Amino acid sequence: MKSLYAAALFLMILSGSSSAQWISLGPAGGTVRNIIQDPLYPDTFYAFTDSLPTRVLMSGDGGNSWTEAGSFDGRENCAAMGTNGVLYVGCDYTLGSSTDGGATWSFLPAGNNLWYSIVPDQDHPDTVYAAGTTFTTNWVMGFMKSEDAGQTWTYKAIGSPISYGECLGVSPASYDTLFIAGYNGTTYVPLLYRSTNGGVNWSNVTPSGASTDYYAYSVAVNPSIASRVVFASTHQIFRSTDTGGSWTLASNEMSGNFRMAWSSNNTDLLLSACIGGLWHSTDEGQTWSAAYGTWPSSIKITDAIYDWSDPDIAYAGCVRSLQSSTDGGTNWVDDTSGLSLGRIASVHVCPARPTDVYVGLREWGIYRSEDSGNSWTLLPTPNPTTRVHYNSIASSPADADLVLAIDGTYNPGCIIRSTDGGDSWNWVVNRFMIAQEIMFDPLDPTVCWSGGTIYSGGGVMAVGKSINAGLNWTWTNVSTTGYYMEELALDPQHPDTVYLCGGFSNYSGIWRTVDGGASWAKIPSTDIPGTIYSLVVSPWDPQTIYAASKVGIYRSTDFAASWTKLSTEIGSCRDILLDPSSPSTMLVGTESQGLYWSEDGGTTWSNESAGMTDPSVYHLAVNPSLYYFAGTDGASVYRWTIPVGVAQQETASFPSAGLRVAPNPVSGSGTVISYEVTMNAAVEIAVYDLQGRVVASMDEGMRSPGTCEFMWNPSGSSGSPLPPGVYVIRITAGESVGTARVVVAR
The missing domain is CATH 2.60.40.4070 (Immunoglobulin-like)
Incomplete structure (x- = not known):
C-alpha cells in the first residue's frame, strides 16, 4: 500500500530534520538502457539508467566499478560517443551532447524529431549520422546528419507518410552505405531503407519475407565488410551478403528483437538484445542460439555490445542488472557492482513484524528484507520470467506471514498470496487489469481491498473486496470509461468508508463508498486539475484528507468536497506519509524534487533529500520509532534513521x-x-x-x-x-x- 501512516514515530522534526541523511539500501541492480564504450580508451564505459532524470554512470576500469558522472532530464532512446570525446543522447524531440564525460549536457531546442539511433563517423568525428522520425503533416521515417559535432542538423524524410525510423546501421568500412530500419505506422509491417551515397538518396530493400512479421528495431552492418548486413523484425532475423540486394532468413525463434551488435574484433560474433532474452551468433549471423545468464530466460534485454579491444568480452543491459560475458557472449554473469538502479513500484513494512520490509521492483519481482533493509532476498513469485510490476504489497496486521501482492502489468493474474512470509506464493485472482492497490482492513484483517483499471474502452476503474483474508474476491466497476485508478484510502475511524482516486491527463476524480463497497459515488469536486496519485485520511479527523497529485499537495477539511493547495513550491507529488503521534507532521514524496516534510499541517515545507541521488520519491513507508523508507524511480530504496532520544524529547515537552x-x-x-x-x-x-x-x-x-x-x-x-x-x-x-x-x- 502506497499510503502508510507512520505510527509511533515520536519525532521532533523541527530540531532533528536538518541533520537527517538518507542512505541507499538497494536492492542492487536495475535497468540499464544503453551501454557505450569510449572509442579510444577501451576501459572507459558509460551506462544510462532508466530513471527520471537519467543518471549517467561511468566506469574507468572495464566495468569493475561505477560512479555517477552526471544526469539530464528526460530518457534517452539511444547513446553514442565520437572519437572527439563527445557523448550524444537521442531523446524524444531533442538531442543532447556532452563534452565533459557526461557531467554537463546541452540540448537542441525541442523540434518535431524523435531520435532513435546515432552513429558518429570514427574517421571524421564532427560528422554524425542519426535516424528517427520526423513530423511534417504526418510522422515519417527520417535521416539526420550533422557536420559540426551535433550543433546543427540536416533532415531528410524517407519512406511513406506514417512510418517510423528506429535504427541506423553503418559500417566503419564505408560510411557511404547506410541502412535505416523501421516500420509502417498503419500496418506495422517492417521497413528497411538503404543509401549508397551517404544519405542523399534512399531505396526500399526490405526482405520480402519480413511482410509476415511486425516492426523492425534493428539493423547491423559488418564492421569490416560493409556488404554483410543483418536485419531484425520482431521474430525474424534476415542476412544479406550483397549490401541488401538479397536476403536469407537466418532465424525466426526470437521474441522482440530490439538491438543487434557486431564484434569489431571478430566479425563472426553478433549479439541480439530481445524483449525475450539475449541471443548470439558465432557464424556472422547465419545461425543463432540463446545466451545464458543470471536473468530469467524471457527477460527484456535493453542493450548489448562487444568490447572493441577484446572479442571475448561483452556487456549487456537488462531490466534487472548490468551483465558481462568473458566467452564471446555465450555465458553471462551479473556485473552490477553494487549499483542500486531499481525502479521501485511499492514499499511495505510488515505491521506485525516491522523488521520485515517488502519491495516491489518494476519489471522484476518482490524482494524481502528481514533486517530493515540491510540485506535483501529475491522471492520466488509466480511466473518470474514475465515482466511484472508489483505495485502494492500488504501483510496482515494479525499474521506477519500472510502477505498479498498485486501485479500491475495487465497480465491475466493480478493478485498473489503467501502464507509463509513470501517464501512461496499462489495466484488467487486472474483478471486482465492494471492493478494498483491492495490492503488489509486494520480493524478486521479478514477484510481486504484491492483496485485497478480494466483496460477496456478507455479505462474502467474496478475495486475488489475479500472477506476471507484475500482468498476470494468480488469485484465492482466503480467508474465509466476514461479514468485510471491510482489508490484506495480507508477512513481509519469508519472502515466501511473507502475512497478511491485516479484521473487521466489533466483531470482527476475521487469516488467514495460509505457502505463497505456496496455502492460508490463520485465526489463532485474539480479543485484538483491533475491526476491524484495518493490519498490519506487523517486518523484524528476523517473530515481532513490529503491528496498527492500531478500538480501538487492538497488538503480537504470537508470529506473531499473542496480542496486547498498547500504549497506553490512543490510540484508533482506521488505519496504522502502522516505521523499519527504528531497530527501536524507529514512527509511528501515528489516526482522530481525529492522529499518534503512539514510539521505545521502543510503550512510550511522543507526539502529533506540529503543523501539521495534520485529525486523521484514515489513510495514512503515506516518502521515505527526507527526508520523511514523511501522508494525511488531509479535508485532503489533509501532509509532515514530516526534520531535516538527524539521520542523522549517530544513526550517530555x-x-x-x-x-x-x-x-x-x-x-x-x-x-x-x-x-x-x-x-x-x-x-x-x-x-x-x-x-x-x-x-x-x-x-x-x-x-x-x-x-x-x-x-x-x-x-x-x-x-x-x-x-x-x-x-x-x-x-x-x-x-x-x-x-x-x-x-x-x-
Missing part, C-alpha cells in the same frame, strides 16, 4: 509527560497505563495500529491533577482481542498530548 505502560509487551492478562495530569482536563485515550487507524478509544472524562491509571486488556472497539503487533497509545488531556508504544503479544 508535553504537560501529560509521565505516560507509562507496564508490563510491555502486553499479554492476555492486560497492562496498566498510567499518566500524569497537571491541571483539570478532559482525558481521551486512543489506540492506533501501525497504519494510523484507531483500533480502540476510551473517554476517561474529567481528571484532576495527579497520577491516573487504568487497566487495559488489549481489545479493539468491537471488544475483540487485538491481534499481536505494535500499537501506539495516545492520551489527550485538554491541550496536552502524550504517546507511548506498546507491543501486544499472545
Whole structure:
C-alpha cells in the first residue's frame, strides 16, 4: 500500500530534520538502457539508467566499478560517443551532447524529431549520422546528419507518410552505405531503407519475407565488410551478403528483437538484445542460439555490445542488472557492482513484524528484507520470467506471514498470496487489469481491498473486496470509461468508508463508498486539475484528507468536497506519509524534487533529500520509532534513521509527560497505563495500529491533577482481542498530548 501512516514515530522534526541523511539500501541492480564504450580508451564505459532524470554512470576500469558522472532530464532512446570525446543522447524531440564525460549536457531546442539511433563517423568525428522520425503533416521515417559535432542538423524524410525510423546501421568500412530500419505506422509491417551515397538518396530493400512479421528495431552492418548486413523484425532475423540486394532468413525463434551488435574484433560474433532474452551468433549471423545468464530466460534485454579491444568480452543491459560475458557472449554473469538502479513500484513494512520490509521492483519481482533493509532476498513469485510490476504489497496486521501482492502489468493474474512470509506464493485472482492497490482492513484483517483499471474502452476503474483474508474476491466497476485508478484510502475511524482516486491527463476524480463497497459515488469536486496519485485520511479527523497529485499537495477539511493547495513550491507529488503521534507532521514524496516534510499541517515545507541521488520519491513507508523508507524511480530504496532520544524529547515537552505502560509487551492478562495530569482536563485515550487507524478509544472524562491509571486488556472497539503487533497509545488531556508504544503479544 502506497499510503502508510507512520505510527509511533515520536519525532521532533523541527530540531532533528536538518541533520537527517538518507542512505541507499538497494536492492542492487536495475535497468540499464544503453551501454557505450569510449572509442579510444577501451576501459572507459558509460551506462544510462532508466530513471527520471537519467543518471549517467561511468566506469574507468572495464566495468569493475561505477560512479555517477552526471544526469539530464528526460530518457534517452539511444547513446553514442565520437572519437572527439563527445557523448550524444537521442531523446524524444531533442538531442543532447556532452563534452565533459557526461557531467554537463546541452540540448537542441525541442523540434518535431524523435531520435532513435546515432552513429558518429570514427574517421571524421564532427560528422554524425542519426535516424528517427520526423513530423511534417504526418510522422515519417527520417535521416539526420550533422557536420559540426551535433550543433546543427540536416533532415531528410524517407519512406511513406506514417512510418517510423528506429535504427541506423553503418559500417566503419564505408560510411557511404547506410541502412535505416523501421516500420509502417498503419500496418506495422517492417521497413528497411538503404543509401549508397551517404544519405542523399534512399531505396526500399526490405526482405520480402519480413511482410509476415511486425516492426523492425534493428539493423547491423559488418564492421569490416560493409556488404554483410543483418536485419531484425520482431521474430525474424534476415542476412544479406550483397549490401541488401538479397536476403536469407537466418532465424525466426526470437521474441522482440530490439538491438543487434557486431564484434569489431571478430566479425563472426553478433549479439541480439530481445524483449525475450539475449541471443548470439558465432557464424556472422547465419545461425543463432540463446545466451545464458543470471536473468530469467524471457527477460527484456535493453542493450548489448562487444568490447572493441577484446572479442571475448561483452556487456549487456537488462531490466534487472548490468551483465558481462568473458566467452564471446555465450555465458553471462551479473556485473552490477553494487549499483542500486531499481525502479521501485511499492514499499511495505510488515505491521506485525516491522523488521520485515517488502519491495516491489518494476519489471522484476518482490524482494524481502528481514533486517530493515540491510540485506535483501529475491522471492520466488509466480511466473518470474514475465515482466511484472508489483505495485502494492500488504501483510496482515494479525499474521506477519500472510502477505498479498498485486501485479500491475495487465497480465491475466493480478493478485498473489503467501502464507509463509513470501517464501512461496499462489495466484488467487486472474483478471486482465492494471492493478494498483491492495490492503488489509486494520480493524478486521479478514477484510481486504484491492483496485485497478480494466483496460477496456478507455479505462474502467474496478475495486475488489475479500472477506476471507484475500482468498476470494468480488469485484465492482466503480467508474465509466476514461479514468485510471491510482489508490484506495480507508477512513481509519469508519472502515466501511473507502475512497478511491485516479484521473487521466489533466483531470482527476475521487469516488467514495460509505457502505463497505456496496455502492460508490463520485465526489463532485474539480479543485484538483491533475491526476491524484495518493490519498490519506487523517486518523484524528476523517473530515481532513490529503491528496498527492500531478500538480501538487492538497488538503480537504470537508470529506473531499473542496480542496486547498498547500504549497506553490512543490510540484508533482506521488505519496504522502502522516505521523499519527504528531497530527501536524507529514512527509511528501515528489516526482522530481525529492522529499518534503512539514510539521505545521502543510503550512510550511522543507526539502529533506540529503543523501539521495534520485529525486523521484514515489513510495514512503515506516518502521515505527526507527526508520523511514523511501522508494525511488531509479535508485532503489533509501532509509532515514530516526534520531535516538527524539521520542523522549517530544513526550517530555508535553504537560501529560509521565505516560507509562507496564508490563510491555502486553499479554492476555492486560497492562496498566498510567499518566500524569497537571491541571483539570478532559482525558481521551486512543489506540492506533501501525497504519494510523484507531483500533480502540476510551473517554476517561474529567481528571484532576495527579497520577491516573487504568487497566487495559488489549481489545479493539468491537471488544475483540487485538491481534499481536505494535500499537501506539495516545492520551489527550485538554491541550496536552502524550504517546507511548506498546507491543501486544499472545
